[in-house]
Each structure stands twice: as structure tokens, then as C-alpha cells.
Amino acid sequence: MSRKQTxxxxxxxxxxxxxxxxxxxxxxxxxxxxxxxxxxxxxxxIVILGPPASGKTTIAMWLCKHxxxxxxxxxxxxxxxxSSLAAGARRHYQNVTKVPSTLLVRLIQERVSEEDCIRRGxxxxxxPETRExxxxxxxxxxxxxxxxxxxxxxxxxxxxxxxxxxxxQTGEIYHTTFDWPPEAEIQNRLVVPEGISELETARKLLEYxxxxxxxxxxxxxxxxxISADQPCMDVFYQALxxxxxxxxxxxxxxxxxxxxxxVGSGKRLQAALLAQKYGLVNVHCGQLLxxxxxxxxKVGELIQPYFQKKMAVPDSIIMxxxxxxxSQQDSVQKGWVLHGFPRDQDxxxxxxxxxxxxxxxxxxxxPLDSIIERLTLRRMDPVTGERYHLMYKPPPTVEIQARLxxxxxxxxxxxxxxxxxxxxxxxxxxxxxxxxxAINGDQDPYTVFEYIESGIINxxxxxxx
Numbered sequence: 001m002s003r004k005q006t007x008x009x010x011x012x013x014x015x016x017x018x019x020x021x022x023x024x025x026x027x028x029x030x031x032x033x034x035x036x037x038x039x040x041x042x043x044x045x046i047v048i049l050g051p052p053a054s055g056k057t058t059i060a061m062w063l064c065k066h067x068x069x070x071x072x073x074x075x076x077x078x079x080x081x082x083s084s085l086a087a088g089a090r091r092h093y094q095n096v097t098k099v100p101s102t103l104l105v106r107l108i109q110e111r112v113s114e115e116d117c118i119r120r121g122x123x124x125x126x127x128p129e130t131r132e133x134x135x136x137x138x139x140x141x142x143x144x145x146x147x148x149x150x151x152x153x154x155x156x157x158x159x160x161x162x163x164x165x166x167x168x169q170t171g172e173i174y175h176t177t178f179d180w181p182p183e184a185e186i187q188n189r190l191v192v193p194e195g196i197s198e199l200e201t202a203r204k205l206l207e208y209x210x211x212x213x214x215x216x217x218x219x220x221x222x223x224x225x226i227s228a229d230q231p232c233m234d235v236f237y238q239a240l241x242x243x244x245x246x247x248x249x250x251x252x253x254x255x256x257x258x259x260x261x262x263v264g265s266g267k268r269l270q271a272a273l274l275a276q277k278y279g280l281v282n283v284h285c286g287q288l289l290x291x292x293x294x295x296x297x298k299v300g301e302l303i304q305p306y307f308q309k310k311m312a313v314p315d316s317i318i319m320x321x322x323x324x325x326x327s328q329q330d331s332v333q334k335g336w337v338l339h340g341f342p343r344d345q346d347x348x349x350x351x352x353x354x355x356x357x358x359x360x361x362x363x364x365x366x367p368l369d370s371i372i373e374r375l376t377l378r379r380m381d382p383v384t385g386e387r388y389h390l391m392y393k394p395p396p397t398v399e400i401q402a403r404l405x406x407x408x409x410x411x412x413x414x415x416x417x418x419x420x421x422x423x424x425x426x427x428x429x430x431x432x433x434x435x436x437x438a439i440n441g442d443q444d445p446y447t448v449f450e451y452i453e454s455g456i457i458n459x460x461x462x463x464x465x
Contacts, residue, residue: 043121044069045143046243047128049215050150051208052201053161054228055235058173059150060125062236063243069121070111074099077107085110092384100386105136112142131214132393135445138218139269143276146243147219149212150228150235154205161201165190179232217446221277255280255456256357257337260429261364262422263415264371265441266448267339270364273449274337278456281331285340288321289313299324319350326356343421345428360456361433363426364441364448368419375415379404 025031044067050056057073064071078089078099085107089099099107104127112122124144128134152160163176168191174181181187195204216223224242228235255278259267268284275282292300293307299320306313318341326336338358342348351357366374377390382405388395395401408414430436437455441448 043119044123044243045121045145046123047144047147047219048123048125048150048239049128049147049212050126050228051152051154051157051212052204053157053164053196054150054152055173055232056150056228057125058232059148059236059239060123061172063239064123066240067121067123067243069123070117071125072108072111072122072127073125074104074127077104077111080107080111083107083110088385100384101130101133101136102386103384105133105140106385108137108142109140128215128218130211131218134215134218135269138272138276141272141275141282143272144219145222146245147223148239148242149216149223149225151225152228154202156229157205158198158201161196162198164193164196166193218273219276254333254335254359255337256335256359257452257456258358258361258433259337259339259364260361260426260433260436261441262366262371263418264375265364265366266445267364269445270362270449270452271337271339273445274452274456277453279334281325281328281334281336283322283325283331283336283338285318285322285338287340288325289318292321315347315350318347319354322351323354323356342429344425345432348429348432358433361436362452362455363430363436363438365438366441368416370442371419372412372415375410376406376412378410379406381405 044063046063046069048056048060048063060071060073063069078086078093080086085103089103089107092099092103108124108127111117128137160175160178163178165174165176166172167174167181167186167189169189173179174186174190181190195201224239226235226238226242255274257271257274257280259271261267271282271284274280289303289307293303294300299317302317303313303321322338322341325331326338342351373391374389377392379388379390379395380386381388381395381400382403387393388400388404395404439448439451439455
């Protein structure tokens with residue numbers, strides 16, 4: 001066996017040994033078996049986007065077969081039998097042939113957390129459809145490793161779409177000119193799909209172009225545009241070659257990033273974007289506590305009473321949970337982005353004393369008026385679960401607007417209370433983290449991300465005494 005062949009095996013064995021030393025399980029054999037079964041560092045996590053008739057579904061299906069992965073489409077997500085979310089999505093789809101973004105993203109989250117997706121990865125076909133969906137998916141920590149976008153002139157796509165045919169038994173897509181099946185049995189059962197007229201295709205293309213230019217900035221450095229105006233096999237091999245490449249980080253060190261800022265400043269989204277681009281472990285303090293309770297661990301049992309009484313969890317317990325997560329091998333090896341902690345100087349000292357010093361600290365500054373505008377105008381539809389914003393994403397009908405509800409935490413009084421609490425301690429935190437970088441968070445999230453990325457990649461400026 002050559003050195004090149006043994007390197008991946010050596011890395012896997014080293015990683016498993018490190019995990020054994022960290023977790024010290026009672027049954028090492030079962031632990032190693034479970035670790036190998038759930039080792040998903042190299043499984044496909046691919047998004048394939050493209051206009052109508054670009055062939056993205058065909059490429060996605062071929063990639064799934066070749067990579068032994070799972071294909072996720074709107075159609076198969078809502079068709080799942082034992083999912084209450086899917087049942088709700090089907091009802092929406094039957095009425096308006098569209099699934100609300102919130103519900104679709106929850107379906108994706110449910111599906112990618114299942115065992116086969118963890119072990120064999122996933123390929124999203126045509127999702128996200130909008131910038132809003134892209135942001136929601138990123139916020140949940142669902143991060144693709146490769147994004148493939150197919151491109152072709154509209155005139156070619158309209159002509160191609162008119163010849164499209166579908167096999168109702170297999171879902172395979174054929175074409176009267178370019179890809180006609182040789183078997184008479186298949187030819188006879190092919191059907192013309194709905195919505196492929198020239199006018200309908202032009203309408204869909206217009207909508208696609210309007211959305212795609214806002215989606216692409218969500219996936220910097222992991223994006224590959226491939227011309228679809230070439231033989232299908234050529235497109236496939238280019239997509240396969242790209243899907244099998246690994247990305248290198250531009251960061252000159254293992255980043256350990258701390259994001260500070262008041263509620264509504266966008267910390268969660270920026271953390272998700274950093275985790276996606278640099279492969280960092282996304283550590284949200286509040287989420288860690290919830291997971292500890294859900295896992296019914298010993299420390300989770302300590303947290304549970306505080307949750308039930310709606311009391312603050314003591315710092316000593318928080319630090320125990322946080323220390324465990326930041327000490328795990330993936331955090332040490334890949335780096336991390338922390339948000340939601342520390343909130344005052346005492347907590348910052350505790351974090352420092354345990355050896356978890358961030359290499360970069362960012363304060364996201366957003367004026368009170370903007371925070372109030374962002375949070376107090378948020379609403380939720382209790383019928384569909386769809387989220388709206390009265391200014392940025394108003395409900396489409398008066399009927400929906402009449403039934404919208406506001407979460408109690410989004411009232412003006414609650415928002416002001418949390419803002420006051422943050423700014424009461426922010427000056428002490430800034431004093432503790434003297435090399436922190438202040439960023440104007442009151443702008444487009446991707447502009448904010450560019451400033452954060454610049455602060456990570458470039459050396460810290462020397463402070464003038």
C-alpha cells in the first residue's frame with residue numbers, strides 16, 4: 001500500500017484515538033464502532049442550483065448514485081410518510097403548490113439529522129430557492145461543502161424545456177432530441193410535465209434570475225459555476241470532479257472567534273456564515289444548555305430546574321458545559337466561533353482561566369432604533385408557522401396579517417430590557433478584550449461578514465499606547 005493510500009487511514013485512526021482519550025468511554029469497542037459509523041467528515045454535502053431545464057435534477061440524481069448519497073428535493077421532502085411536518089407541507093402544497101420557507105427549512109433540518117444523511121451525506125436539488133431560505137438554512141448550521149450552479153442562455157433553456165419528458169415510474173427525465181430512451185416500453189410511458197410552455201418557462205426563468213443573484217453571495221469560496229450548454233455527461237464529470245475536491249481555509253491560523261453584541265445584532269447568522277466558510281465549530285451557549293437538558297446528561301439534570309423556573313443558569317454550570325464543548329477534538333482542530341457568552345467581565349475571566357482564549361473578538365454595534373425595528377416588527381403565522389416582518393417581509397394578504405402573533409420576547413419593553421443589560425457590561429468586556437474589533441452591524445449581513453472575514457485573515461493592528 002502506497003503512502004498516499006495509507007494517509008487517510010492514519011488520519012482516521014489518529015482521530016479515533018484522540019476521541020477515545022477525550023471521552024474515555026466505559027466501553028471503548030462500542031465507542032469506536034459508533035465513531036466509525038458516524039464518521040461523516042468526508043460525506044457529500046452538496047447544493048445544486050440552476051434555472052429550469054438546465055439539467056440540475058439529472059446531475060443531482062447521477063451524483064447521488066455515484067457518491068451513494070441521499071437526494072433531497074421539495075417533492076420527496078413533503079412526500080415523507082412518518083413526518084408531521086411533511087403532512088403539513090403537503091396540505092400547503094395542495095392548496096398553493098408552494099411550501100412556506102420556514103416549513104421547508106424545518107423539513108430539511110429534520111431530514112439531514114437522520115442516520116442515513118449523517119452517514120452518507122446529502123444533495124439538495126434546487127434548494128435554496130431564495131436568499132431568505134439560504135439565510136435560514138445557514139442559521140440552523142446546515143452548511144454545504146460544495147455549491148454547484150448550472151448556467152445556460154435562456155433561449156437554449158426554453159428550447160430544451162419544450163422537449164422534456166418524464167418517466168412517471170422512476171422519475172428519470174428524458175428529452176425528445178438529446179436523450180431519448182432506446183427501450184420502447186419506457187418511450188410509451190413517458191409523459192409531458194406541466195408548466196413547460198414557452199411562456200411559463202420564460203416566467204420561471206425571470207423569477208430564477210431575480211433570486212439567484214441574491215443567493216450566490218451566501219456561498220463564497222465553495223461555489224462552482226458550470227455551463228449546462230454542453231453534453232450532459234461532460235456537465236456531470238465536471239460536477240463530480242468539483243464535488244470530490246476539498247477546500248482549504250484562507251485563515252492563517254486556527255480561528256477561535258468570539259462574537260459579542262446585543263440581541264438582534266446578527267451574531268447567530270454571522271456565526272453560521274463563519275462556520276460554513278472556515279469549517280469552524282459553531283458554539284451557541286444557549287443551544288448547548290438546551291442540548292444538555294435534551295440529552296438528559298448529568299449536567300443537563302442540573303440545568304433542568306433553572307429552565308423550569310425560568311431562572312438564570314449559574315456561571316459554574318455554564319462553564320462546565322462550555323469547557324466540555326470547546327475541549328472536544330473538532331473544536332481544537334478546526335477552531336470555533338462562540339456567541340451568547342461571555343456576557344460580562346467575570347464570565348470572560350472564567351473563560352480565560354480555562355484556557356479558551358479567542359484569537360479574534362468582534363463587537364457588532366447596532367443602534368437601539370434599528371434593533372427595535374428588527375425585533376419588534378417580527379410576527380409569526382400560527383396557522384402555517386411562517387415568519388414575517390412587517391417592514392422587510394410583510395404578509396401577502398389582509399387575512400394573514402389579521403392572525404399574526406408577536407412573541408412575548410419581541411415586545412419593545414423586553415427588547416429594551418435586554419439591550420440595557422448588554423450595554424451595562426459591554427464597556428467592561430471591551431476593556432477585557434482590548435484588541436477587539438468594532439464593526440457596524442447596522443448594514444447588509446454579507447457586508448458585515450466581509451468586515452469580519454477581513455479581521456480574521458489580516459493581522460491585528462497594533463494598539464498605540
